[in-house]
Amino acid sequence: MLQFDLIATEGLARRGRLRLNHGVVETPIFMPVGTYGTVKGVLPQSLRDMGAQIILGNTFHLWLRPGLDVIRAFGGLHRFEGWHAPILTDSGGFQVWSLGEMRRISEEGVRFASPVNGDKLFLTPEVSMQIQTVLDSDIVMQFDECTPYETRGHLTTESEARASMELSLRWARRCVTEFERLGNRNALFGIVQGGMFESLREASLEALVALDLPGYAIGGVSVGEPKEDMRRIVAHTPHRLPAHKPRYLMGVGTPEDLVEGVACGVDMFDCVMPTRNARNGHLFTRHGDLRIRNARHKADEAPIDETCGCHTCASGVSRAYLHHLDRCGEMLGPMLTSIHNLHFYLNLMHEMRQALEQGRFAAWRVGFAADRARGV
Ligand SMILES: [Zn+2]
Known part of the structure; x- marks a missing residue:
């Protein structure tokens, strides 16, 4: 049906x-x-x-x-x-x-x-x-x-x-x-x-x-x-x-x-992109993409994305910890980053649904592009 x-x-x-x-x-x-x-x-x-x-x-x-x-x-x-x-x-x-x-x-x-x-x-x-x-x-x-x-x-x-x-x-x-x-x-x-x-x-x-x-x-x-x-x-x-x-x-x-x-x-x-990229340390955020393997995250206390409500970000997991898990090949790393990336994609669709219901999709789209271009 x-x-x-x-x-x-x-x-x-x-x-x-x-x-x-x-x-x-x-x-x-x-x-x-x-x-x-x-x-x-x-x-x-x-x-x-x-x-x-x-x-x-x-x-x-x-x-x-x-x-x-x-x-x-x-x-x-x-x-x-x-x-x-x-x-x-x-x-x-x-x-x-x-x-x-x-x-x-x-x-x-x-x-x-x-x-x-x-x-x-x-x-x-x-x-x-x-x-x-x-x-x-x-x-x-x-x-x-x-x-x-x-x-x-x-x-x-x-x-x-x-x-x-x-x-x-x-x-x-x-x-x-x-x-x-x-x-x-x-x-x-x-x-x-x-x-x-x-x-x-x-x-x-x-x-x-x-x-x-x-x-x-x-x-x-x-x-x-x-x-x-x-x-x-x-x-x-x-x-x-x-x-x-x-x-x-x-x-x-x-x-x-x-x-x-x-x-x-x-x-x-x-698309496999959110999960595959998560496993490769490529994270999507409101303000552009973030490579968790980059050495600048070694002691970075910030969450992946301060605007994100996913389990990983909301429970206080830091970029430094994810960087560490990735370097050690620990399986918790891709689990936490996959949750974040999938949440980002699902939330993106949720935002678009809301914007469409409220007749402001065009304006939302301009705002989203500006946010993403800002850089992490
Ligand atoms: Zn998150």
């Missing part, structure tokens, strides 16, 4: 509410990434405390480990990982694509050797739907081919991007058929592809809209293209999608990318 209501709009930006089988999601929203059934280093209770409403799981990885028999015995991913709110799973397409030379794509699907034990595996649109049905994901993503920015050492040409986009469309139709055959009662999203070509994006979008899916994603961005190409596609596609359905920009991005995406009409985001 999926119901989406628009509560307020300002320009192309939207404030909405998404009802899914495992709960309600206020949009625009950021979705923390829980690849292996865990948002790395963060307790499920901490995720709830910081206001996470929906998290991601990864079809490809969960298929390989623990495997579907285990998840099936638990009645789905929610109970298995102790997260009882909505979950979105990707289709596995992106991970298969990332295997590079180790996979072979055909019309039928993708053959590859398991990176875990070398088993020969075959992932098809039908198998992806079957796995995501066992996972009981609230939002199921269609199996697609993520068109790369570069193909065999050259920029992907228009005809290569067209062939890839058309394959994804044929796979989308097979996903719809299998999803219905399985009697899945969650929501299947289509993914707009087309590389860096607006005309292909429009063709992809038009064909997917004809399938009347409950939501749509914009895929194939943040795949190594220059920032200006990403901005061009993010400005192009979202507002062309049906206004009464949720729009999800996959794998993006920095805090500024999220603000830009919302301004262009995107409702949902996911």
Whole structure:
């Protein structure tokens, strides 16, 4: 089930509410990434405390480990990982694509050797739907081919991007058929592809809209293209999608990318950046980014961000302590910094939702940019 209501709009930006089988999601929203059934280093209770409403799981990885028999015995991913709110799973397409030379794509699907034990595996649109049905994901993503920015050492040409986009469309139709055959009662999203070509994006979008899916994603961005190409596609596609359905920009991005995406009409985001960067000592703050490994933090008694209400900042953890934990490779370090970065992203979305409700998103955006440019 999926119901989406628009509560307020300002320009192309939207404030909405998404009802899914495992709960309600206020949009625009950021979705923390829980690849292996865990948002790395963060307790499920901490995720709830910081206001996470929906998290991601990864079809490809969960298929390989623990495997579907285990998840099936638990009645789905929610109970298995102790997260009882909505979950979105990707289709596995992106991970298969990332295997590079180790996979072979055909019309039928993708053959590859398991990176875990070398088993020969075959992932098809039908198998992806079957796995995501066992996972009981609230939002199921269609199996697609993520068109790369570069193909065999050259920029992907228009005809290569067209062939890839058309394959994804044929796979989308097979996903719809299998999803219905399985009697899945969650929501299947289509993914707009087309590389860096607006005309292909429009063709992809038009064909997917004809399938009347409950939501749509914009895929194939943040795949190594220059920032200006990403901005061009993010400005192009979202507002062309049906206004009464949720729009999800996959794998993006920095805090500024999220603000830009919302301004262009995107409702949902996911990205590994807050957690991955936290593990690398890269922290996001209201006044710019902070590198905790920098020697100037060695005796720095300040919290990461004095304006932050996250558990780490509010409990008085200093930059000096985080610098020390990082230098010693202590596991508490990335746990504390992941909480901070995720809280920063979730709070950013919360602020945008409030600003949209109050009709002051444009003014908020100017203020946020000025704050971020000030420097830590
Ligand atoms: Zn904090």
